[in-house]
Amino acid sequence: MWFANLLMWRKANGRRGSKFARCAVAIKTEMLRCFVTVAQSGNLADAAELLGRTPSAVSMMLKQFEQQLGSPLFENERKNRLTALGRFVFGEARREIDHFDKVVNAIESYARADAGLVRIAAIPSVATTILPEALSRFLKRHGEVRVHIREMETSYVLRELEEGDADLGFASLLHPIAGLTGAPLFTDRFGVVCAADHPLAQSGEPVRFDQLAQERLIVNSVCQQIRDPEFKALLDRSQLSVMSTHANLSAVRRKVGITVLPELVLAEFGDDLRFVPLADKTLTRTVQEIGHAHLALSPAALAFRDVVRQVVGETLPKTG
Known part of the structure; x- marks a missing residue:
C-alpha cells in the first residue's frame, strides 16, 4: 500500500511513475527503518548507534535510498530537516515498519507457542481429571494462548476431529478412522x-x-x-x-x-x-491422544500435548 501511495506522490509532483515503479521494487524494509531512525534522531551518529551500524554505513544506505527515489529526503547534510518527499516517506515508512514489526512479533510468538488457539475435545474422565492440571501448567508458560476445551463422549470427540473443529482429542480410538491418528496415552x-x-x-x-x-x-x-x-x-x-x-x-x-x-x-x-x-x-480401556493424520499440530497445540503427557506420566500408571 505504501508503494502505491509513493507512486501517487511522484505523479502528483511531476515525476514519471513508470521509472519510480521500477525502483520501488528494490526498496527494502531495512532502508525504511534506517531512514525513519535518522529522521527521528536528527543526526547520523545517534541513528547509527540505535541501528548498531557505523555512521558511514547509515549514510551510504540513505544515499542509495535517495538514488532509487530520484529525489533527496533531507534538506541538508545534517539530516535534521526533511524535504516534502521526506515528510511523506517518513509517515508511510513508519506505518510500514510498525506493521512489519507486529507481523514479525506475531510470527515469532506463534512459533514459540506464545500465541494462537488450541482446540481440545476430550472425554469426561480426561476433561475433569487430567486437563485441569495440564491447563494450569500450560498457561503459566504460555499465558497468551487461547485454549478451548470441550467435554464430550468418544463418538463426538471423533466427530469434532473429523470435521476439523478440534486440533487434538483425548478418547478411545477403537478402530482406524481415515484421516485420524492416535497414540496411547494411558x-x-x-x-x-x-x-x-x-x-x-x-x-x-x-x-x-x-x-x-x-x-x-x-x-x-x-x-x-x-x-x-x-x-x-x-x-x-x-x-x-x-x-x-x-x-x-x-x-x-x-x-x-x-x-x-x-x-x-x-x-x-x-x-x-x-x-x-x-x-x-x-x-x-486405553485412552489415546488423537490428531489429524495429515495436519501437523501448531506449536501451541504441541506444547499443550506435551504438558498433558507430563501430567499423565506423573499421576497415572504407565501404559503397558
Whole structure:
C-alpha cells in the first residue's frame, strides 16, 4: 500500500511513475527503518548507534535510498530537516515498519507457542481429571494462548476431529478412522461402580460377571467397549441405557442400579460411589491422544500435548 501511495506522490509532483515503479521494487524494509531512525534522531551518529551500524554505513544506505527515489529526503547534510518527499516517506515508512514489526512479533510468538488457539475435545474422565492440571501448567508458560476445551463422549470427540473443529482429542480410538491418528496415552481397568453401601462394594473382592446377573446394570457408551461374550450377554439383557457419564453416575448415586466404567472416571465423580475392579484384569480401556493424520499440530497445540503427557506420566500408571 505504501508503494502505491509513493507512486501517487511522484505523479502528483511531476515525476514519471513508470521509472519510480521500477525502483520501488528494490526498496527494502531495512532502508525504511534506517531512514525513519535518522529522521527521528536528527543526526547520523545517534541513528547509527540505535541501528548498531557505523555512521558511514547509515549514510551510504540513505544515499542509495535517495538514488532509487530520484529525489533527496533531507534538506541538508545534517539530516535534521526533511524535504516534502521526506515528510511523506517518513509517515508511510513508519506505518510500514510498525506493521512489519507486529507481523514479525506475531510470527515469532506463534512459533514459540506464545500465541494462537488450541482446540481440545476430550472425554469426561480426561476433561475433569487430567486437563485441569495440564491447563494450569500450560498457561503459566504460555499465558497468551487461547485454549478451548470441550467435554464430550468418544463418538463426538471423533466427530469434532473429523470435521476439523478440534486440533487434538483425548478418547478411545477403537478402530482406524481415515484421516485420524492416535497414540496411547494411558490405560485403566474396568470395574463396577456402585453406591458405597452396596454389597459388591462392601465385599472388597474383584467382581466376576456372573455376580452381575442379578444386578440392575445401567449400560453406558464406555462399557460397550468390552468385547467379552459373557458381559455382552449382560448388556443385551439390560433394561437401562444412559450414555452420558454424568447422567449415568447420577443414576447410580440414586441407587437406580450399578454400572461398569474405567477407574479414572471415579477420580472426580466418585466421592459417594465406589469402584470395584472386575476379576478379569485384561479388561482395560486405553485412552489415546488423537490428531489429524495429515495436519501437523501448531506449536501451541504441541506444547499443550506435551504438558498433558507430563501430567499423565506423573499421576497415572504407565501404559503397558
